[in-house]
Amino acid sequence: MSTALLIEQLLNGLQLGVMLFLMAAGLTLIFGVMGLINLAHGSFYMIGAFACATVAAATGSFWTGLVASLIAAAAAGAIVEMAVIRRLYERDHLDQVLATFALILIFSEGTRWLFGSFPLYLDIPPLLHGAVPLPGGGQYQLYRLAIIGVGIVVAVGLYLLISRTRLGMRIRAGESDREMIAALGVDISTLYTVVFALGAALAGLAGALVGALQSVQVGMGEPVLILAFVVIVIGGIGSIKGALFGAVLVGVVDTLGRLLLPQALTLMLPPSQAALIGGALASMLIYIVMALILAFRPSGLFAAQS
Amino acid sequence: MKNKEGNKMKEILATGLIGLSLAVSGYAHAEPVKIGVITTLSGGGAGLGIDMRDAFTLAIEQSGNEEIELVIEDDAQKPELAVQIAEKMIQSDKVDLMTGIIWSNLAMAVVPNAVAQDVIYLSPNAGPSVLAGANCHPNYFNVAYQNDNFHEAMGQYANQDYKNTFILAPNYPAGKDSLTGFKRFYKGELAGEVYTQVGQTDYAAEIAQIRASGADSVFFFLPGGMGIAFMKQYAQSGVDIPVMGPAFSFSQDILPAVGDAALGVKNSATWAKDLDNEANKAFVEAFQAEYNRLPSVYAAQSWDTANLILSALSKASVKDKEAFRAALKEADFDSVRGEFKFNTNNHPIQNVYIREVVKEDDVLTNKIVGTAFEDHTDAYAEQCSMQ
Numbered sequence: 001m002s003t004a005l006l007i008e009q010l011l012n013g014l015q016l017g018v019m020l021f022l023m024a025a026g027l028t029l030i031f032g033v034m035g036l037i038n039l040a041h042g043s044f045y046m047i048g049a050f051a052c053a054t055v056a057a058a059t060g061s062f063w064t065g066l067v068a069s070l071i072a073a074a075a076a077g078a079i080v081e082m083a084v085i086r087r088l089y090e091r092d093h094l095d096q097v098l099a100t101f102a103l104i105l106i107f108s109e110g111t112r113w114l115f116g117s118f119p120l121y122l123d124i125p126p127l128l129h130g131a132v133p134l135p136g137g138g139q140y141q142l143y144r145l146a147i148i149g150v151g152i153v154v155a156v157g158l159y160l161l162i163s164r165t166r167l168g169m170r171i172r173a174g175e176s177d178r179e180m181i182a183a184l185g186v187d188i189s190t191l192y193t194v195v196f197a198l199g200a201a202l203a204g205l206a207g208a209l210v211g212a213l214q215s216v217q218v219g220m221g222e223p224v225l226i227l228a229f230v231v232i233v234i235g236g237i238g239s240i241k242g243a244l245f246g247a248v249l250v251g252v253v254d255t256l257g258r259l260l261l262p263q264a265l266t267l268m269l270p271p272s273q274a275a276l277i278g279g280a281l282a283s284m285l286i287y288i289v290m291a292l293i294l295a296f297r298p299s300g301l302f303a304a305q306s
Numbered sequence: 307m308k309n310k311e312g313n314k315m316k317e318i319l320a321t322g323l324i325g326l327s328l329a330v331s332g333y334a335h336a337e338p339v340k341i342g343v344i345t346t347l348s349g350g351g352a353g354l355g356i357d358m359r360d361a362f363t364l365a366i367e368q369s370g371n372e373e374i375e376l377v378i379e380d381d382a383q384k385p386e387l388a389v390q391i392a393e394k395m396i397q398s399d400k401v402d403l404m405t406g407i408i409w410s411n412l413a414m415a416v417v418p419n420a421v422a423q424d425v426i427y428l429s430p431n432a433g434p435s436v437l438a439g440a441n442c443h444p445n446y447f448n449v450a451y452q453n454d455n456f457h458e459a460m461g462q463y464a465n466q467d468y469k470n471t472f473i474l475a476p477n478y479p480a481g482k483d484s485l486t487g488f489k490r491f492y493k494g495e496l497a498g499e500v501y502t503q504v505g506q507t508d509y510a511a512e513i514a515q516i517r518a519s520g521a522d523s524v525f526f527f528l529p530g531g532m533g534i535a536f537m538k539q540y541a542q543s544g545v546d547i548p549v550m551g552p553a554f555s556f557s558q559d560i561l562p563a564v565g566d567a568a569l570g571v572k573n574s575a576t577w578a579k580d581l582d583n584e585a586n587k588a589f590v591e592a593f594q595a596e597y598n599r600l601p602s603v604y605a606a607q608s609w610d611t612a613n614l615i616l617s618a619l620s621k622a623s624v625k626d627k628e629a630f631r632a633a634l635k636e637a638d639f640d641s642v643r644g645e646f647k648f649n650t651n652n653h654p655i656q657n658v659y660i661r662e663v664v665k666e667d668d669v670l671t672n673k674i675v676g677t678a679f680e681d682h683t684d685a686y687a688e689q690c691s692m693q
Contacts, residue, residue, distance in 0.1 A: 005514055005517075005518045012510040012511050012514065013511075108348070108349070112348065117347075117352035118559055118563070120563060121562055121563050121565050123538070138517075139517075139544065141544070143542065144510065213535065213539055214507040214538070215534035215535050215560075215563050216563070217531050218349065220507070223507065255510075258511050259511055272499050275500055275501050276477065278501075279477045279500065279501030279503070280477055280501075
């Protein structure tokens, strides 16, 4: 195996991790601040992708579509928070899971009703077509590099937002004691709506970015949601830093596992058997990693709350 | 008062008309027939089920046979739901025939149970190998294909030009059937063999492996959204090794989402909209007129399923299972695929074609460029006890 292939796969893992981070950041923020398990987070991802595909098809510009995806997902998040989620903060987790699961069904069927059952088309912008050369003679797609760049910008932006701004201070305060900051006169319900909309917007951004690589269709958010939950459990629920490390870990382990496990097994087995068993093992790998991490650190790598 | 009398008059007229039509059309239309259709109308795979349902109902409507009642239910691509619906259709709706399932894993959950309860099941799409071989059944008719067929055709086609193919499929029964089918006829070397996860949407890792493998061609089977994602990413990655695959990743329902990345790709199927026969012309025209879109291969297979049922209904009563099965087996209908016969295991004997994705008036579609097999059967018929 050449170094070029290995470098390319490491970048692929990083890109998958960055995409998962955009999903997991919102999920972990919402759980950390409001104590809410939001299964409908994948729906915002889908809304972002559909908004981007529709607007890009109408205006011919991917960038307008990207802006539209942020606005649509944030708006959907704010509306859902005010109409439904707000009633769930005091209820137990089972009620929250049931209600947000219902939201998944409503959003999926609503999207189908609006856009039909056939997948939509969304291509990467012409500016980001092409590839850049890698050391070792390989090539890497420019668009995927751009996704990694967006992820880094969002990570830095979230860090600054939470550690340096007044809003971030309130978010941190809300995480540690929500009754106290309400008593101190902070408008807690507006804060919750803003955090929820922010999380939804990040999911929408991920959906739009990934929609150009994959297919924009109903139900696209749920498989990503499962991985995003794995990420926040590994990283420690409620911690943005944990979400970043967890996402990159899951992305790299998953990508390299898919490459290396079948190849390692060919040393012992005939190629088609090795491909079959290696493929099956690779799909289990991130869950095995999660189980190991939880065995040694039950509350994740960077637990926010003790 | 006047209104009421008017209604009465209408009733008398209607009764008279029904009597007249019965007298004309004869015995075959005289009894009610109930057909249960279980298909995927919600979730990611809904496009396929909707094409299936639309073609099937259109064929029944066009026949003018008003005694046929359709019970249509959505399985949401979930095996456990499909099983519940099937039980309900058999126990409380008392359907005579069943059809509609798109996915092999759902067919495996429903079909063996239904046929054991003496319901005749006609498959408009899925054809798992088990049901073609050891577990074949007189009540099970496959009007589509055996799962391996399209892949076998691609293996045969690859022999012409390629010697070092990289092959790729999801890690589930139909994926294994696919690569097995390809390898059954392909004589060259394999540059690589990879099983991906079911539902996987990012193929960057696999595409990097393809680039590094030195293959001269790529064969992939990735149905639904998986195929859209793969084709887009493959085109964006700049790898220029030719790809090929079964029709599932290039059928009419997903071509618009794949976009120009699919142009020129060779794929295998038993049907294309330009297949030259009268039945096909009528079908494509009727489907387009009714739904304002081009039909997919799923629509074609469902149209044939409906017409097969109609042909059998005109020969035998659905209550006389023995005679009705015999009538179905004759396959005495004008298939949109041209020649169509049933093998001993109730699976098709038919041609498999090679198609190419082309652009006609800005719409992506397929045209036939060659024939991989004539009168092709499946590899499992010998294991079937019905001879």
